[in-house]
Amino acid sequence: MVGWRCAYLIGFVTVLFGSPARADEANLDKRRTFSELSLEELLNVPVEVPTQSPRSLRETPGVVTIITRDELLASGARDLIDALHLVPGFAFAVDVQGQVSVGFRGNWGEEGKVLVLLDGQEINETLYLTITFGNHIPIDHIQRIEIMRGPGSVIYGGYAELAVINIITRTAQDLDGASISGTYGQMDRVLGRRSLSLAAGHTFESLDGLGVSVAGLVGEGRRSDLEYQDLFGNAYTLASAKTDPMLFNVGTTYRGLDLRFIFDRYRTTARDAFDESLPKAVRHDFIGYYSEARYRLALTDALTLTPKLSYKRQLPWRVTNLTAGEPVFYDKTSERLLGGLTLCYDPTDWVDLMLGVEAANNRAWLNDIEHVDVGLQRRIGGEIEHSFQSLAVFTQALINHSLANLSLGLRYENNSRFGDALLPRVGITRAWERFHAKVLFSTAFKAPGHENYSLNPNLRPEMATTYELESGYRVNDVLYLGANVFDITIRDPIIFFFDDTGGETYVNFERTGSRGVEGEVKLKHKWGRANARYSFYTARDKNEVDSYAVPGKRDVVRAFPAHTATLDASVPIIAGLSFNPSIVYLSARYGTRVGPEGTAVVGSEAPITLLNGFLLYENLWVDGLDLGAGVHNALDAELRYVQPHDSDHPPLPGPTREYLVRLTYTYDFN
Amino acid sequence: MTSTERGGGAWIGLLALAHGVTAAAAPLAQSERENALKAEFVERFTQFVEWPAEALGGPDAPFALCLLGTHPVRPFLEALARDRRIKNRPAVFRAIDNRAAFAGCHLVFIAQGQSLGSVQPAMLTISDSAAVPEAHIHLYRTGNKLRFAIAADAAKQCGLQISSRLMKLAEAP
Numbered sequence: 001m002v003g004w005r006c007a008y009l010i011g012f013v014t015v016l017f018g019s020p021a022r023a024d025e026a027n028l029d030k031r032r033t034f035s036e037l038s039l040e041e042l043l044n045v046p047v048e049v050p051t052q053s054p055r056s057l058r059e060t061p062g063v064v065t066i067i068t069r070d071e072l073l074a075s076g077a078r079d080l081i082d083a084l085h086l087v088p089g090f091a092f093a094v095d096v097q098g099q100v101s102v103g104f105r106g107n108w109g110e111e112g113k114v115l116v117l118l119d120g121q122e123i124n125e126t127l128y129l130t131i132t133f134g135n136h137i138p139i140d141h142i143q144r145i146e147i148m149r150g151p152g153s154v155i156y157g158g159y160a161e162l163a164v165i166n167i168i169t170r171t172a173q174d175l176d177g178a179s180i181s182g183t184y185g186q187m188d189r190v191l192g193r194r195s196l197s198l199a200a201g202h203t204f205e206s207l208d209g210l211g212v213s214v215a216g217l218v219g220e221g222r223r224s225d226l227e228y229q230d231l232f233g234n235a236y237t238l239a240s241a242k243t244d245p246m247l248f249n250v251g252t253t254y255r256g257l258d259l260r261f262i263f264d265r266y267r268t269t270a271r272d273a274f275d276e277s278l279p280k281a282v283r284h285d286f287i288g289y290y291s292e293a294r295y296r297l298a299l300t301d302a303l304t305l306t307p308k309l310s311y312k313r314q315l316p317w318r319v320t321n322l323t324a325g326e327p328v329f330y331d332k333t334s335e336r337l338l339g340g341l342t343l344c345y346d347p348t349d350w351v352d353l354m355l356g357v358e359a360a361n362n363r364a365w366l367n368d369i370e371h372v373d374v375g376l377q378r379r380i381g382g383e384i385e386h387s388f389q390s391l392a393v394f395t396q397a398l399i400n401h402s403l404a405n406l407s408l409g410l411r412y413e414n415n416s417r418f419g420d421a422l423l424p425r426v427g428i429t430r431a432w433e434r435f436h437a438k439v440l441f442s443t444a445f446k447a448p449g450h451e452n453y454s455l456n457p458n459l460r461p462e463m464a465t466t467y468e469l470e471s472g473y474r475v476n477d478v479l480y481l482g483a484n485v486f487d488i489t490i491r492d493p494i495i496f497f498f499d500d501t502g503g504e505t506y507v508n509f510e511r512t513g514s515r516g517v518e519g520e521v522k523l524k525h526k527w528g529r530a531n532a533r534y535s536f537y538t539a540r541d542k543n544e545v546d547s548y549a550v551p552g553k554r555d556v557v558r559a560f561p562a563h564t565a566t567l568d569a570s571v572p573i574i575a576g577l578s579f580n581p582s583i584v585y586l587s588a589r590y591g592t593r594v595g596p597e598g599t600a601v602v603g604s605e606a607p608i609t610l611l612n613g614f615l616l617y618e619n620l621w622v623d624g625l626d627l628g629a630g631v632h633n634a635l636d637a638e639l640r641y642v643q644p645h646d647s648d649h650p651p652l653p654g655p656t657r658e659y660l661v662r663l664t665y666t667y668d669f670n
Numbered sequence: 671m672t673s674t675e676r677g678g679g680a681w682i683g684l685l686a687l688a689h690g691v692t693a694a695a696a697p698l699a700q701s702e703r704e705n706a707l708k709a710e711f712v713e714r715f716t717q718f719v720e721w722p723a724e725a726l727g728g729p730d731a732p733f734a735l736c737l738l739g740t741h742p743v744r745p746f747l748e749a750l751a752r753d754r755r756i757k758n759r760p761a762v763f764r765a766i767d768n769r770a771a772f773a774g775c776h777l778v779f780i781a782q783g784q785s786l787g788s789v790q791p792a793m794l795t796i797s798d799s800a801a802v803p804e805a806h807i808h809l810y811r812t813g814n815k816l817r818f819a820i821a822a823d824a825a826k827q828c829g830l831q832i833s834s835r836l837m838k839l840a841e842a843p
Contacts, residue, residue: 034706035754039714039839046814047704205838526753575755623758 033524036070040173058436061398061407061427062152063470063484063518067145069170074570074580076614076630076660078185078193079135080145080165085584085610086566088518088535089149089163092133093559094641094652096498097284097317097328098223098241098270100134104149104162105486106514106537106560108548108644111496112446115152115160118167119251119260121290124159125316126334127364129449132286135221135243136266140181140197140664141169149518150486151466153444154394154409154425157358161444161464162488169249172211175201179624179666185658187225188636190239192658195219202669211253220244223268226638226653231598234277238653241281242269256296264288273328274498275648282325285318304344311337315367322371329375334364334450350400356393363387364450376504380454389416390447396425404430413445417453418461421445434475438484440468448506452494456506464490464513483519489542497547498647513542514557528571528578535564547646550590551602558602559644563587576618580630584610591642593650600648608637614660624666632658702742707816708809709746712779712796715807715818716756718836721776722829725792732762734774739767739781743798747779780805792829800843806830810843817841 037045057064065087077083081100084090089105101110112129115122124131145167152160178200185192201213223241244267252259264287271281292310299305313335319325340358347353365385371377372384380386396409407427414420423443430437444464452459465488472482492508516537523530538555539548548557556562568582588604595601614630633639633656640651716733726733733756737744744765750756751763757776766772772786775793780786782799789804797805806825809818820840825832 034710037710039711039718039836042707042710042714043815043817043839045707045816047707047811047816205834575760619758 058431058472058474059405059429059438061405061429061438061440063149063438063440063468063486065147065149067147069143071570072139072142072145073626073628073662074578074614074616075568075582076580076612076616076628076632076662077139078183078632078655078658078660079133079139080137080167081133082612082632083139083145084147084165086531086533086568086582087147087149088520088533088564088566089537091560091564091586092641092654093644094649095130095496095643096272096274096504096647096649098268098272098652099130099132099284100223100641100652100654101131102133103560103644105488105516105535106539106557106562107162107488107490107512108557108559109162110644111452111494112159112449113161113163115156115164116167117164118262118264118290119169119249120294121260121262121292121310121312122156122159123264123288123290125286125288125314126312126336126362126449127314127316127332128451129159129446130316132266132268134223134268135193135219136245137167138195138197138215138217138219138245138247140179140183140662141199141215141217141247141249143168143170143174149484150440150468151425151442151444151464153442153464154396154411154423155356157390157392157411157413158444158446161446161462161490162466169215169251170199170201170213171251172201172203172213172253175199175213176203177201177624177666177668179664181662181664183219183660183662185221185632185660187222187656187658189225189656190222191220192655192660193219193221193243195221195245209253209255211251213249213251215247215249217245217247219246223655224653225656226640228272228277228650228653229594230272230275230277230650231592231594231600231648232276233598236271236277240269241271242267244268256298258292258294258296260290260292262288262290264290272649272652274504278324278327280324282319282321282328284328285315287315287318289313302346306342306344308340308342309338310340311335317376319375320368322374326375329371329377331368331371331377332364332366332380334362336360336362352398354394354396356395358390358392358394360390361387362390362450378454380450381457382454386450386454388418388450390414404428415447415461418447421461421463434473436470436472438468438470440466440470442466442468446494448494452506455504459494459506460492460508462490462492462494462508464488478523478525480522481520482522483517485515485517487513487515489513493545495545495547495645496647497645509545509547511542512539512545512548512557514539515542528569530567530569533564533566536562538562548644553590556590557644558591558646559589559642561586561589561607576620578616578618580614580616582612584612586610589642591644591651592646592648605640605642605651608639609635610637610639611635624668626662626664626666628660628662628664630660632660704811704816705741705743706746708743708798709750711809711816711818712743712747712777713750713754713756715794715796715836716777718833719794719825720831720833721757721794722792725776725829726757726759729759732760733757734764734776735761736764736766736772736775736778737781738778738786739784741779741781743779789824789828794825794828794830807840808843812841812843817843819843 148164152164181197197217199215203211221243224238229235246265248263266286268284269281290312294308297305338360342356345353392413394411399406409425411423425442428439446462448459467487470484493512514537518535520533565585593603611634616628636657639654643649751761777794780797795805796807798809
């Protein structure tokens with residue numbers, strides 16, 4: 001059977017939880033209880049299982065976290081920030097112009113280091129390589145999130161240097177009906193968010209299994225209701241700092257053909273720019289169009305060929321207001337046309353092979369050439385239009401042996417501007433009845449993006465090396481203990497900062513990175529489930545980037561807490577009603593603060609505890625009607641996002657206590 | 671005792687404690703696993719079968735899940751009725767040992783060697799034994815997986831509507 005391992009090699013661990021036709025039998029067994037499986041999935045569950053199953057997350061060559069739809073909805077997560085706060089290693093920080101993004105294991109991931117996929121589409125923008133968070137991707141659309149906490153560059157290329165976040169929305173089969181969902185959140189002084197989401201999907205058996213899914217969301221939100229003050233004494237409330245998402249997502253499957261189209265417009269308004277704030281809040285748009293056609297052709301029982309063609313066009317950081325927004329005026333487009341071919345060969349139960357090739361043309365241009373050199377509307381590398389091409393050949397082998405499972409991967413990547421790189425990856429995993437262990441080694445290569453190159457044509461690509469060890473112990477069917485250690489080194493890191501003479505720029509530094517440990521305890525019993533997680537990093541003897549450093553504290557870098565601890569639970573109260581509390585603790589974070597007479601000093605944000613509680617009532621009064629209500633940040637702690645580089649931006653306030661209500665109605669076509 | 675020994679001992683002690691605390695949910699033995707799976711199939715089948723409204727009664731009237739004869743699936747059917755709702759109503763389990771006790775059963779799992787004797791209206795019958803020909807749904811094992819076959823006409827005669835989606839997943843043995 002050309003099954004899970006091939007599809008894993010193509011698309012992360014999607015196959016483990018995707019179409020029942022591709023679902024791995026032992027993974028269905030191990031990852032969830034039978035009660036959570038659909039009828040189609042039950043048909044794939046083996047009646048008898050061997051003592052050692054070669055096919056499980058315990059043996060997947062990566063440190064993986066899965067967040068299911070049930071967990072997302074029960075937690076009352078408002079956005080990906082809430083969801084990822086509960087995943088070891090992730091933390092959030094402010095970049096510039098009011099944009100919040102992600103760090104991982106003490107490393108800033110905003111510029112092309114954490115890959116975010118939405119139904120297989122890379123939504124990292126290709127001008128600055130950034131990705132924005134905060135009321136962006138609709139939670140209600142999500143079926144699950146698969147997170148590789150570690151590099152995925154061998155398969156995914158340059159943006160997956162630190163981690164891969166794979167967001168999978170509901171398919172036609174998952175939906176098989178229609179749903180409408182409304183969310184409303186209120187902070188003490190201002191609207192938190194409100195949104196309307198619609199989704200529908202159906203598999204037309206009369207049309208030979210044609211599956212169609214459609215989902216859309218429109219919403220608005222606010223970053224915070226606290227006050228922000230820059231170094232120049234400009235102080236204002238963030239009640240006008242909007243985070244307004246709009247997203248439209250269509251998917252079609254027909255036999256082996258998958259088609260996808262996504263329109264994403266994330267609109268923020270921000271008055272904070274780089275160091276000095278703008279006179280008034282200015283609209284920033286992050287617009288993306290994503291399309292892909294992919295066809296899985298089973299040549300034989302053991303051989304699958306998957307060609308794909310994808311095109312994306314993005315208009316990120318778009319500011320067209322020439323009055324209040326002139327200092328940050330920016331109107332450019334980037335596009336990427338990518339063609340790929342992947343061959344999977346599963347000749348036996350103990351070996352799986354994959355070979356793939358991808359070629360891409362990357363292009364960017366100025367939309368507005370009348371205002372060249374106004375604000376940030378510079379030529380790209382001295383040109384109105386800029387392009388480069390990339391070619392990648394990758395291969396991976398999974399070998400199962402009674403002694404251990406071996407994963408060997410290699411990627412050759414050539415960038416027409418920045419040369420080539422060879423990236424090996426090795427994983428050794430072994431699972432016994434209750435215990436498992438993994439040893440992982442990965443490398444990554446990240447070429448500068450269009451704007452990185454434009455600001456400094458002498459930039460060198462980054463190279464990263466990551467070592468990971470993971471072990472886990474399944475005490476019994478309800479209790480699991482796991483821990484992992486990591487060591488990340490990034491050579492020639494491409495660092496952004498804004499200096500007070502020349503504006504924004506990028507430079508290579510010698511080295512940065514971190515090492516640390518992450519642990520988790522997962523308990524699932526008939527009275528509910530609970531998870532406790534802890535993560536720690538140190539940058540001692542790793543970080544040589546001055547812009548990241550905290551004077552006098554070599555163990556930490558700016559913005560990211562050395563210690564993070566979380567606790568989340570779901571407790572059924574009566575049939576259909578559950579209570580879902582969570583606690584997030586972040587230790588002290590360091591970054592620029594407003595010092596005496598408006599000087600920039602490095603200070604600390606005190607440790608903070610976010611306490612959340614959410615009640616979810618499913619099938620309230622009628623089938624398909626779910627009502628959720630709760631509070632986020634019940635203690636009204638002042639969460640502020642610290643800037644992870646020395647660019648004179650004091651901490652940006654985040655959401656204060658927010659009361660949330662979510663009402664969903666799902667109509668099942670069956 | 672060195673700190674390493676103390677640390678190791680503490681870790682072992684913690685694991686032992688954790689094991690003891692949660693030992694109530696030990697992994698299933700193989701035969702238990704098969705019957706647990708069968709019970710799950712029974713629950714899923716109810717999602718794709720429509721009973722006449724008058725047969726189910728009011729919205730709070732319980733769904734009666736019955737077992738005719740002796741079968742190791744019993745504890746799993748009991749747990750099903752105890753912990754979940756079926757057709758959006760509470761469920762009750764009844765073990766019956768003769769045909770006279772059928773009254774009120776909406777679903778009957780028929781063990782090998784048992785027989786309904788006659789067609790019962792609005793009652794879905796399931797069996798994992800080929801020797802129970804009157805079962806509307808026959809659960810069987812092929813290789814290492816469970817499959818099911820459906821006698822749709824017989825079910826229809828009892829007033830039951832079986833979803834086309836369920837019919838698509840059925841396979842004749």
